[in-house]
Amino acid sequence: MVANRVQLIDTLEQTHQTLVRLAAHLSDAELDFRPDPEAWSTREILAHLVDDEMFVMRTRLERMVKEENPVLASHDEKKWYRQRNTARDAVDELLSDFAIQRAASLGILRLFRAEEWERTAYHPEYNHFTTERWVEDWIEHDHIHIRQIENNSAAFSGRS
Numbered sequence: 001m002v003a004n005r006v007q008l009i010d011t012l013e014q015t016h017q018t019l020v021r022l023a024a025h026l027s028d029a030e031l032d033f034r035p036d037p038e039a040w041s042t043r044e045i046l047a048h049l050v051d052d053e054m055f056v057m058r059t060r061l062e063r064m065v066k067e068e069n070p071v072l073a074s075h076d077e078k079k080w081y082r083q084r085n086t087a088r089d090a091v092d093e094l095l096s097d098f099a100i101q102r103a104a105s106l107g108i109l110r111l112f113r114a115e116e117w118e119r120t121a122y123h124p125e126y127n128h129f130t131t132e133r134w135v136e137d138w139i140e141h142d143h144i145h146i147r148q149i150e151n152n153s154a155a156f157s158g159r160s
């Protein structure tokens with residue numbers, strides 16, 4: 001596999017450890033803290049990452065491999081979040097569920113041959129893209145939510 005693709009997989013693999021480092025030790029008060037009424041708490045961000053891994057990120061990847069240039073549906077995060085199953089929202093459950101789901105995604109990516117990195121899809125917001133580009137977006141999505149958790153922690157420490 002070419003170096004850039006190995007690097008993409010390695011980067012996705014690091015996210016679980018980063019989430020453990022940032023969130024595993026947090027109190028319930030900090031996990032449920034919102035820096036503003038519209039923002040997600042850290043617990044909600046972790047739940048979003050678990051749900052997204054199963055139902056959006058990996059689902060789109062699997063469709064791109066199995067279907068010829070599928071048309072992917074838009075995903076409304078806020079709407080999804082209001083309807084989601086909250087039964088496993090203890091932080092240790094969220095982190096271990098994320099580890100399982102991320103491992104399943106990595107298992108697929110590690111088996112990719114050159115042609116699977118070049119599969120294509122169409123999405124109304126992103127236009128045409130390849131599986132490789134999708135994995136780059138996936139990493140960016142991880143980073144956006146990791147930064148959100150860091151910002152929540154900074155705001156929690158600085159609250160008056």
Ligand code: NI
Nearest residue numbers: 048077141145
């Ligand atoms: Ni998101």
